[in-house]
Amino acid sequence: MKTETLQGNLLSFYVAVSLGFDKEPNGRFWAPWDSWDCSIHYKGDCFVPFGTEDHEVYRVLKHLHPEVMRLRISSVAVEDDKWLVSLPGQPGFRVTDLLQGYALAIVASVYGAEVPDHYDCPNFKARIFLPPFNVPYGESNIPTPVNAKTASTCEFEPTPTTTYREALEEAKRMKAAEESQDYVCDGHSWVLARFHDGTSKYLYEGKSTIGLPDLK
Structure with a gap:
């Protein structure tokens, strides 16, 4: 995606990641993948989408200002009541x-003109x-294919006897049938189906199959 x-909220997310908040060891950074019309949270502050009227957006200025100064980001008022915000050169x-x-300038200082399309969420x-997720704030109705299930309507319900295989x-069947977007697994102890609306569901999360034949 172009920066x-x-x-x-995706801008809120990317500026938080650019500042390294997702690397915090004790889970103080939180992105609401299942409810994208919520806010990005960090140390008790809410990164509400920029450009909204919500006063809480100014609470994040204490996190942005040190980077603005360090990166020497400039801002100039231009026509039509807009700002031109730039990194040096x-x-x-x-x-x-x-x-x-x-x-945007802080994100560009880390990623350049394009940001990755994927994020490995620890x-x-x-x-x-x-x-x-790159939609205006308040638009949480991400388009879903007609034949796609969601985490809440997925007919596959794991039981204590469900195996990794x-x-x-x-x-694999759901992905082939386009009932899900894709899936991820660690090769032995969990399988996670990811649906077109951004939700996910564990189909297996339990006893490791290490030592058994490769089932990927």
């Missing part, structure tokens, strides 16, 4: 909200496909 196209971002411009144990075969 300049980031909007809504680079094209700027034309925005209506100054903090949004600072956020707490969620999944690789998240991000483009479906059975879960993996079901994950």
Whole structure:
């Protein structure tokens, strides 16, 4: 994705990741993958989407300001009540909200003109496909194919006797039938199906199959 196209909560997410908040060891960083119209949380602060009227957006300025100073990000008022926010020697971002411009510049300082489409989420144990989340704040209805299940309507319900092989075969079947977007697994102890609406469901999470034939 182009950095300049980031909007809504995905911009909030990427600026938090650019600041290294997802590397905190005690889980103080939280992104609500199952309810994307919520906020990004860090140390008690809410990274609500930039450009909104919510006053809480200004609480994150204490996190942004040190980076703005360190990176020497400049801001100039331009026509149509907008701002041109720039890193030294680079094209700027034309925005209506100054903090949004600072956020875009901070993300660009880490990722450049394009950000990755995937994020390996350590707490969620999944690789998240991000483009479906790049929607304006409040638009949580991510388009879902007609034949796609969701985590809440998935007919496969693991039981205590479900095996890793059975879960993996079901994950492969759902992907082939386009009932899910894809799946991820660690090769021996868990299988996670990921659905088109951004939700996920563990089809197996239990006893390791290490020592058995490779079932990937």
